[in-house]
Amino acid sequence: MVENREVNVRSRYESLERNNVIGDFSFVVMEKYLSQDNELPFFERIVMKLYFWLKEVSLSEEKAFGLDSGNVVVEKFPLIVSPVANLRLKRVTE
Secondary structure, three states: OOOOOOOOOEOOOHHHHOOOOEOOOOEEEEEEEEOOOEOOOHHHHHHHHHHHHHHHHOOOHHHHOOOOHHHEEEEEEEEOOOEOOOOOOOOOOO
């Protein structure tokens, strides 16, 4: 990306920019996981588990992009496909 001039990683500080010092930066990789708060039919649950299993055993995104692991932050967030419609809660009192 630097070679194609898509990203400028040089420092923004004037004193460091004169010497072409590389600035501090990090890449954020967004990674989803299947939330337990889904109400999926059996077949869809199997398909989603197969998808996430294949994603787990395949090449990670940071390796696929050729990123240094020191500059990568992986943020995980839950994927909710079909939220639970009727959630029954029971109050427990002493």
